[in-house]
Amino acid sequence: MFDYSDKVKEYFFKPRNAGVLEDANAVGEAGSLARGDALKLMLRINPLSEMIEEARFLSHGGGSMIACSSALTELVRGKSVDEASRLTSADIAEFLDGLPPEKMHCSESGEKALAAAIAAFRGETPVAPERRPAEPALVQIAVPPKPRRAPPPAAAAMAARQNGAAPGMTLRELIAKNNPLAAVEEEETGPVEPVSEDDASVISKIITEMRPIFQRDKGDIELLEIKGRQVFVRLSGTCASCLMASQTLAGVQKRIMETIGRPFLLIPSTARA
Structure with a gap:
């Protein structure tokens, strides 16, 4: 990073x-x-x-x-x-x-x-x-990447509070809070409408095309599954624990919605119950 x-x-x-x-x-x-x-x-x-x-x-x-x-x-x-x-x-x-x-x-x-x-x-x-x-x-000089270690619980809680996270806030909620420009839709209730093959293909292509943005910071993004208007992805590498990835994740969601013309919600795997 x-x-x-x-x-x-x-x-x-x-x-x-x-x-x-x-x-x-x-x-x-x-x-x-x-x-x-x-x-x-x-x-x-x-x-x-x-x-x-x-x-x-x-x-x-x-x-x-x-x-x-x-x-x-x-x-x-x-x-x-x-x-x-x-x-x-x-x-x-x-x-x-x-x-x-x-x-x-x-x-x-x-x-x-x-x-x-x-x-x-x-x-x-x-x-x-x-x-x-x-x-x-x-201009500051970028430091070489160092092995990432999980911070102690107390330090992690303090960092979360500094970034506006309330107790019990999920990663998805934190993404929405820190990104005032993303149109984040609430989860749907009732029967889940299956996504069309065309929409699934478009979503998969967009995520593939935008992977280099995540890889540039030593991270990655992978499409897991699509349920209705919910797109589940897995973040790996430095992106899995970096709050800076939230804005880029919202950018992927925005591009999907602009391309398809309907709202979709991008959900990191860590936000799944």
């Missing part, structure tokens, strides 16, 4: 300004669902003063993407359009007390989404930001 700063963890577990901005007059997007990281930045800009009065985001991806998106909205609020246009990916990384080199693409997506939003406000064609070498002082 990567060595994330406390601020990255804070902005992932408690993201600022997440959600839709209904009266946005400047919207920019970056990344792609196929790659696994996507960001939609929404701004409300005063047309007379050109001051950014409000900023919100929708994001799909891992913990670093959520943290960078959240940090970006904090950085641009209250700034003029000209001031915001000078923000770079390095500024986002510095605000978060550094990012591992392997995760700098998340802050770069933030810079691109901001440039696209400003271009939309000005009626211009977005220009891809010039890639700048990250300043060593702003």
